[in-house]
Amino acid sequence: MSVEQRPLGRTGADVSVVGLGTWQLGGDWGDVDDDTAAEVLDAALDAGVTLLDTADVYGDGRSEQRIRKALVARAERPFVATKAGRRADPFEAATFTPENLRAWIDRSRRNLGVDTLDLVQLHCPPTAVYADGRVYDTLDGFVADGSIAAYGVSVETVAEGLTALEHPGVQSIQVILNVFRRKPTEELLPAAAKAGVGVLARVPLASGLLSGKYDESTQFPPDDHRTFNRHGEAFDVGETFSGVPFEVGVQAAREVAEIAGDAPTAAFALRWVIDQPGVTSVIPGARTPAQVRGNVAAAALPPLTDTQLADLERLYDERIRAHVHDRW
Numbered sequence: 001m002s003v004e005q006r007p008l009g010r011t012g013a014d015v016s017v018v019g020l021g022t023w024q025l026g027g028d029w030g031d032v033d034d035d036t037a038a039e040v041l042d043a044a045l046d047a048g049v050t051l052l053d054t055a056d057v058y059g060d061g062r063s064e065q066r067i068r069k070a071l072v073a074r075a076e077r078p079f080v081a082t083k084a085g086r087r088a089d090p091f092e093a094a095t096f097t098p099e100n101l102r103a104w105i106d107r108s109r110r111n112l113g114v115d116t117l118d119l120v121q122l123h124c125p126p127t128a129v130y131a132d133g134r135v136y137d138t139l140d141g142f143v144a145d146g147s148i149a150a151y152g153v154s155v156e157t158v159a160e161g162l163t164a165l166e167h168p169g170v171q172s173i174q175v176i177l178n179v180f181r182r183k184p185t186e187e188l189l190p191a192a193a194k195a196g197v198g199v200l201a202r203v204p205l206a207s208g209l210l211s212g213k214y215d216e217s218t219q220f221p222p223d224d225h226r227t228f229n230r231h232g233e234a235f236d237v238g239e240t241f242s243g244v245p246f247e248v249g250v251q252a253a254r255e256v257a258e259i260a261g262d263a264p265t266a267a268f269a270l271r272w273v274i275d276q277p278g279v280t281s282v283i284p285g286a287r288t289p290a291q292v293r294g295n296v297a298a299a300a301l302p303p304l305t306d307t308q309l310a311d312l313e314r315l316y317d318e319r320i321r322a323h324v325h326d327r328w
């Protein structure tokens with residue numbers, strides 16, 4: 001199957017507009033066993049996905065290792081974007097030393113079984129790191145010695161993304177962008193486009209809310225961040241339901257489903273992201289092959305109508321904006 005491919009900034013790589021996020025194949029989303037993880041990866045690659053997003057900390061390396069196994073039998077390699085930085089202990093700017101960065105990146109090379117990582121993203125480090133020229137100098141050195149082909153950043157806030165764009169070696173920005181998280185469209189996406197920097201849109205379904213399938217009584221397992229990080233207990237609360245209170249999100253998602261009409265709500269929500277100017281790819285996570293296929297279908301949907309776009313904007317302004325807009 002062919003899925004639209006777009007250039008990822010100035011990296012020279014083309015990637016599918018729908019990628020696959022693989023946090024679910026590591027941990028923090030309840031259990032995903034080895035067989036299911038392999039089926040999810042195969043479903044994505046068979047459907048034409050050429051971009052996988054992972055991190056060294058997803059299951060402490062399990063997501064990267066599962067990707068390596070899935071790719072052994074494949075003639076064509078997808079573009080694999082990993083992340084480094086959240087192994088820092090203590091988690092503070094001072095631990096982003098050349099030695100630590102070297103160790104984290106070498107571990108990802110072993111986990112993924114490659115000499116050169118396609119892309120390493122700084123994994124939502126402390127804010128001061130985005131302005132630290134020494135960190136970028138270190139990463140430039142890893143590009144020069146062939147350990148990595150390119151580097152970028154994953155950010156929590158628009159301001160962090162704008163800071164990172166001041167550093168010319170940055171090739172990609174990963175940011176939360178979805179129907180419930182519109183702020184990056186105002187300044188960050190235009191600035192990235194102007195700089196020729198790729199944008200990977202994460203948490204595009206607001207952790208599943210934008211599938212429209214949850215209700216007020218939905219429960220998640222204890223080892224799922226939608227239980228244990230609902231109020232930001234373990235990491236930035238914006239990573240869980242995009243920072244939208246669950247009941248508010250459930251109600252707003254019902255309206256999104258109505259606006260979507262005949263289109264499956266998840267694919268409709270992903271299409272909105274794909275069509276934001278400046279976006280390279282959307283990287284929904286998936287726990288089943290059926291979810292993967294449902295998400296790849298977004299690449300074949302028509303653009304939203306003007307009425308649908310206006311309805312989504314009104315919904316955001318009325319129900320969501322007050323909870324998230326000034327925070328990230």
Ligand SMILES: NC(=O)c1ccc[n+]([C@@H]2O[C@H](COP(=O)([O-])OP(=O)(O)OC[C@H]3O[C@@H](n4cnc5c(N)ncnc54)[C@H](OP(=O)(O)O)[C@@H]3O)[C@@H](O)[C@H]2O)c1
Nearest residue numbers: 021022023154202203204205206207208211284285291294
């Ligand atoms: N700091 C960072 O850099 C960072 C942080 C977060 C995420 N990420 C990356 O971004 C990726 C995507 O974000 P995310 O996984 O947090 O959130 P997401 O993509 O918004 O939501 C994923 C969840 O939505 C549900 N879902 C997915 N496809 C569906 C479909 N077609 N129909 C119905 N439900 C569907 C599944 O939950 P259920 O199975 O429970 O229904 C799935 O686990 C991650 O996998 C990771 O690679 C990076």
